[in-house]
Amino acid sequence: MSSQIIPVEPFDYVVFGGTGDLAERKLLPALYHRQLAGQLTEPTRIIGASRTAMTNEEYRNYTLAALKEHLKAEELEETEVANFLARIHYVSVDAKSDQGWDDLKKLLDTGKDIVRAFYLAVSPSIFGDIADKIRDHKLITKSTRIVVEKPIGRDLASAQALNDTIGKVFKEEQIFRIDHYLGKETVQNLMALRFANALYEPLWNSAHIDHVQITVAESVGLEGRVTYYDKAGALRDMVQNHILQLLCLVAMEAPSSLDAEAVRDEKLKVLRSLKPITDGNVEKQTVRGQYRAGASAGGPVNGYQDELGAASDTETFVAIKAEINNWRWAGVPFYLRTGKRLATRMSEIVIAFKPIPHSIFGESAGRIEANKLVIRLQPDEGVKQWLMIKDPGPGGMRLRHVSLDMSFAQAFDVRNPDAYERLLMDVIRSNQTLFMRRDEVEAAWNWVDPILKGWEEIGQKAQGYTSGTWGPSQAIALIERDGRTWHEND
Ligand SMILES: NC(=O)C1=CN([C@@H]2O[C@H](COP(=O)(O)OP(=O)(O)OC[C@H]3O[C@@H](n4cnc5c(N)ncnc54)[C@H](OP(=O)(O)O)[C@@H]3O)[C@@H](O)[C@H]2O)C=CC1
Numbered sequence: 113m114s115s116q117i118i119p120v121e122p123f124d125y126v127v128f129g130g131t132g133d134l135a136e137r138k139l140l141p142a143l144y145h146r147q148l149a150g151q152l153t154e155p156t157r158i159i160g161a162s163r164t165a166m167t168n169e170e171y172r173n174y175t176l177a178a179l180k181e182h183l184k185a186e187e188l189e190e191t192e193v194a195n196f197l198a199r200i201h202y203v204s205v206d207a208k209s210d211q212g213w214d215d216l217k218k219l220l221d222t223g224k225d226i227v228r229a230f231y232l233a234v235s236p237s238i239f240g241d242i243a244d245k246i247r248d249h250k251l252i253t254k255s256t257r258i259v260v261e262k263p264i265g266r267d268l269a270s271a272q273a274l275n276d277t278i279g280k281v282f283k284e285e286q287i288f289r290i291d292h293y294l295g296k297e298t299v300q301n302l303m304a305l306r307f308a309n310a311l312y313e314p315l316w317n318s319a320h321i322d323h324v325q326i327t328v329a330e331s332v333g334l335e336g337r338v339t340y341y342d343k344a345g346a347l348r349d350m351v352q353n354h355i356l357q358l359l360c361l362v363a364m365e366a367p368s369s370l371d372a373e374a375v376r377d378e379k380l381k382v383l384r385s386l387k388p389i390t391d392g393n394v395e396k397q398t399v400r401g402q403y404r405a406g407a408s409a410g411g412p413v414n415g416y417q418d419e420l421g422a423a424s425d426t427e428t429f430v431a432i433k434a435e436i437n438n439w440r441w442a443g444v445p446f447y448l449r450t451g452k453r454l455a456t457r458m459s460e461i462v463i464a465f466k467p468i469p470h471s472i473f474g475e476s477a478g479r480i481e482a483n484k485l486v487i488r489l490q491p492d493e494g495v496k497q498w499l500m501i502k503d504p505g506p507g508g509m510r511l512r513h514v515s516l517d518m519s520f521a522q523a524f525d526v527r528n529p530d531a532y533e534r535l536l537m538d539v540i541r542s543n544q545t546l547f548m549r550r551d552e553v554e555a556a557w558n559w560v561d562p563i564l565k566g567w568e569e570i571g572q573k574a575q576g577y578t579s580g581t582w583g584p585s586q587a588i589a590l591i592e593r594d595g596r597t598w599h600e601n602d
């Protein structure tokens with residue numbers, strides 16, 4: 113089964129930070145995949161831009177090396193690779209001086225009538241410089257967009273300042289704030305599951321749902337992003353953006369359509385309904401953790417501070433009991449957790465339904481488990497609905513908890529595209545549905561800021577946990593205090 117690929121109109125994608133990690137690992141491979149899928153049309157160009165001096169030829173070799181490193185050999189079809197490399201250009205540009213900007217303008221002027229996208233795959237500290245240079249060198253055409261990577265700020269004030277800086281040069285409808293989780297297939301499927309089926313929506317509220325769990329577990333550690341991560345920590349790195357976006361998709365009302373404003377209006381209402389976690393309850397409702405030496409699938413691993421080479425209290429794990437103050441969700445806790453160097457790489461959303469009100473089965477039938485809907489985001493994307501059924505056979509009424517499984521890999525014989533593939537093309541299509549609007553980002557910080565402040569004020573320390581486990585024991589206590597348990601990997 114395959115879905116139809118609709119080509120996009122020709123574009124110039126200028127990737128500031130074209131020699132950086134994100135471009136190498138994600139952006140160039142994603143754009144190549146779109147070439148392979150037949151989605152790129154003539155005269156599309158991809159223009160790397162950063163300070164390093166390089167010729168077009170050298171950047172094509174860099175791109176080829178990135179494709180070889182990050183894609184499977186069978187994906188590198190000779191003709192497609194050659195066609196893709198022909199689209200690649202490079203301009204040495206410094207965000208902080210006038211170096212290279214005239215060259216960039218000259219190159220872009222040869223594609224004046226096509227869509228122009230500027231991707232800021234650079235440190236946020238130079239977003240403002242780049243936006244100003246784009247304006248000063250008159251690089252904005254009537255079909256220009258700008259793509260902004262996370263982190264958008266480190267608190268509400270800095271996010272507002274960053275949004276102001278970019279907003280001085282670009283209109284909101286030209287600004288695409290990436291949250292790559294929104295580009296993941298299963299995350300979009302969450303909307304399909306909720307709003308393309310009549311089955312769940314009547315049950316999707318506090319009358320029928322006991323609680324929700326959102327877990328984004330990583331088995332990797334710092335992965336070289338030491339300087340950034342130690343200043344950020346798990347709350348800023350994962351919760352403020354990805355996890356809150358997942359929470360919004362679970363909790364929002366049905367938007368009137370898939371239109372960007374309709375969807376983002378509904379997400380915003382959820383963010384604004386989150387009950388603040390402030391000094392008084394921050395200790396009870398949040399857990400900070402940091403990995404210590406332990407094991408990963410590849411063998412023994414160092415602790416966070418050994419990797420960092422310095423003492424640090426930055427959290428690499430966070431668990432939170434969040435609550436939403438509205439009619440649909442009053443009294444339904446959302447347990448959130450994310451961390452690095454956990455037992456396995458696994459992201460999932462668990463909708464835990466309430467138990468049946470009365471059992472007609474005797475004790476011999478066994479324990480009746482409450483229904484659960486498990487939406488697996490990665491790996492092994494799919495959906496499992498846990499139900500009670502009768503154990504087959506003549507041995508009387510014995511009940512069993514079993515799952516109806518829908519594995520996407522088995523149901524659809526297609527490659528699961530990387531999130532960036534979808535998002536990069538949505539920018540060209542000018543579709544902002546899967547991008548964050550300014551007010552959403554700021555509403556998310558508005559909820560996160562008091563937690564950060566609370567941690568500082570009460571001096572809440574990161575609890576050590578052994579690498580390769582599920583985080584500090586306090587995270588288990590957080591949910592068990594409420595008579596519930598984290599869903600086990602099955
Ligand atoms: N890497 C990842 O997995 C992710 C990254 N991000 C975000 O993406 C952005 C880029 O991250 P990443 O690729 O890891 O960073 P890197 O440090 O690997 O790359 C930074 C890039 O910026 C360029 N650069 C630095 N200074 C200037 C300047 N003055 N003018 C022009 N170009 C400059 C560098 O090239 P040169 O030195 O040649 O100028 C380099 O290409 C960051 O905001 C990060 O938070 C977000 C999610 C994931």
Ligand SMILES: O=C1O[C@H](COP(=O)(O)O)[C@@H](O)[C@H](O)[C@H]1O
Pocket residue numbers: 330349350
């Ligand atoms: O944005 C980020 O996401 C990655 C995890 O993304 P995934 O697609 O691999 O689940 C995380 O490792 C990184 O710290 C964070 O900045």
